Amino acid sequence: MVVFxxxxxxxxxxxxxxxxxxxxxxxxxTIIQYCPNSGxxxxxxxxxxxxxxxxxxxxxxxxxxxxxxxxxxxxxDPVAA
Numbered sequence: 001m002v003v004f005x006x007x008x009x010x011x012x013x014x015x016x017x018x019x020x021x022x023x024x025x026x027x028x029x030t031i032i033q034y035c036p037n038s039g040x041x042x043x044x045x046x047x048x049x050x051x052x053x054x055x056x057x058x059x060x061x062x063x064x065x066x067x068x069x070x071x072x073x074x075x076x077d078p079v080a081a
Contacts, residue, residue: 014034014041014043014068015041015068015071016031016034016041016043016068016071017031017034018031018032018033018034019031019032020073021074022043022045022071022072022073022074023071023072023073023074024045024066024070024071024072025070027047027048028047028048028074029045029046029047029048029064030045030046030048031043031044031045031046032044032045032046032063037067040067040068040069041067041068042065042066042067042068043065043066043067043068043071044063044064044065045063045064045065045066045071046062046063047062047063047064
């Protein structure tokens with residue numbers, strides 16, 4: 001339960017966890033962080049890297065912020081209990 005400026009939000013446990021491989025519209029990735037956001041869970045996703053570019057790569061290509069409703073599990077991957 002989170003208390004913020006006298007408003008009480010009863011958040012359920014997050015559906016996904018750190019290090020979990022997930023799928024979303026636009027690609028695949030791994031959850032690197034999650035936090036409550038306006039009564040919902042937000043997840044910072046590190047997208048899978050594509051093939052090696054002609055120039056050197058520095059770090060990961062993209063990290064994006066998604067809501068739980070935007071994430072799905074790849075087939076045959078169970079949800080954490």
